[in-house]
Amino acid sequence: MTAARIQISAVSKVSRFLFIGLAGLCMAIGLHYAMAQTQEVNTALAKLEVPAGLRIERFSDVSHWGSPRMLALDAHGRLLVSLSDTGRVLRLDEEGKAEIIAQGLNAPHGLALLGEDLLVAEQTGVVKLARQGEGWAAPQPFIRNLPSGGHSLKTVKVSPDGYIFINVGSSCNVCVEDNPVRGTLLRYSADGRPAGALLTVGRHAQSAIWATGLRNSQGFIWHPDTGDMFATNNGADNRSAAKNGSIHDDLPPEHLNKIEAGKHYGWPYCWGLPDRPGQLFQDPNFTGEPDICQQAQAPALTLPAHSTPIGITFLAKSRLPADMQQDAVIALHGSWNRKQPSGYALLRVQFRNQQPVTAVPLVSGWLEGKQAWGRPVDVIVGADGWLYVSDDLTGWIYRIRSTQ
Incomplete structure (x- = not known):
């Protein structure tokens, strides 16, 4: 062997050793990073308070795709997640790995299956994705033609009797809307035609309005036994208990409403009080007709003021403890304008005789002092019977399950 070949061979061996060393170093760095990430996740989860017998874990981190909002299940029980900020919809497998099933959408929020097709609520309407193999078409x-601006994110769900419901939030904090569709829940037939509470005849177009006086009802669901519809509602901000009085942190409380066709639920004139169930009280700084609050529908339950309740789900089909399965869970997204923040938690709404009677903490700890590190948005019972929670601040999807 010539000297040149010996020299090249030596260089090749050195290169191979160097490559192996670098690969090992990269693996060690990657392992160290993964361990550090796991430690960070475990440290965060340890801050959350859950009832004895339950545990909360991170099921998926979708933060690199966007901020997760509303949840749904596909026909195979896989989790669907909307990312309003990046215009995407994801599907997660049983291990939490994500794939994009739709993108380029206009602030997608609510998700619902209509037969085998997928409905996605955008800011100005609902789009349909027809079933195509294991996925959906474009x-x-x-x-169409739903108003945007103000509270622009919309939720869509299909009721047990096959109607399509959509929320349309208000354009303002407190005002009389020019557009009667604002501050409502709408109902449509399965083929997309308006099917509101008030039937019209003759040349008047059928309205889609099902219920009014709802400032922003992003979360709604139907009781598994009675079929009654319940909706969360976000009350107005910066209100006072007296005419021209100072802003009161605890007014108005948020509402959980039992939704009935044609009913008005008080906004912008009235709110409920925790110690006066079954009644509505007039905003002293924004009054309507003298008997407006007597004519409107009082909330089924009041919730902490400015806590921003959004997603709601019943636990009847869950594998959580038996004493919870007649109850519901509400995600409190959290306040922005209180001296002491509220929300950033999950509430368990206890039902008796199929009616809500009280709300108690289920998971808390996302709020530390006046600083929040997580913001729950939606809740759903998965195909495996456990409870899944989206968080648009961390970008995580949590899973809550029994420890037994």
Whole structure:
């Protein structure tokens, strides 16, 4: 062997050793990073308070895709997640790995299956994605011309009797809307035609309005036994208990409403009080007709003021403890304008005789002093019977399950 070949061979061996060393170093760095990440996650989860017999864990981190909002299940029980800020919809497998099933959407929020097709609520309407193999085709307009601006994110769900419901939030904090569709829940038939509470005849177009006086009802669901519809509602901000009085942190409380066709639920004139169930009280700084609050529908339950309740789900089909399965869970997204923040938690709404009677903490700890590190948005019982929670601040999807 010539000297040149010997020299090249030696260099090759050195290169191979160097490559192996670098690969090992990269693996060690990667392992160290993964361990550090796991430690960070465990440290965060340890801050959360859950009832004895339950545990909360991170099921998926979708933060690199966007901020997760509303949840749904596909026909195979896989979790669907909307990312309003990046215009995407994801599907997660049983290990929490994500794939994009739709993108380029206009602030997608609510998700619902209509037969085998997927409905996605955008800011100005609903699009339909027709079933195509294991996925869905490109989105096509289905319900159009809904108002945007203000509370623009919309939720869509299909009721047990096959109607499509959509929330349309208010354009303001407290005002009389020019557009009657604002501050409502709407109902449509399965083919996308308006099917509101008030039937119209003759040349008047059928309205889609089902219930009014709802400043922003992003979360709604139907009782598994009675079929009654319940909706969370976010009350007005910066209100006072007296005419021209100072802003009161605890007014108005948020509402859980039992939704009935054609009813008005008080906004912008009235709110409920925790110690006066079954009644509505007039905002002293924004009054309507003298008997407006007597004519409107009082909340089924009041919730902490400015806590921003959004997602709601019943636990009847869950594998959580038996004493919880007649109850519901509400995600409190959290306040922005209180001296002492409220929300940033999950509430368990206890039902008796199929009616809500009280709300108690289920998970707390996302709020530390006046600083929040997590913001729950939606809740859903998965195909495995456990409770899943989206968090648009951490970008995580949590899973809550029994420890037994």
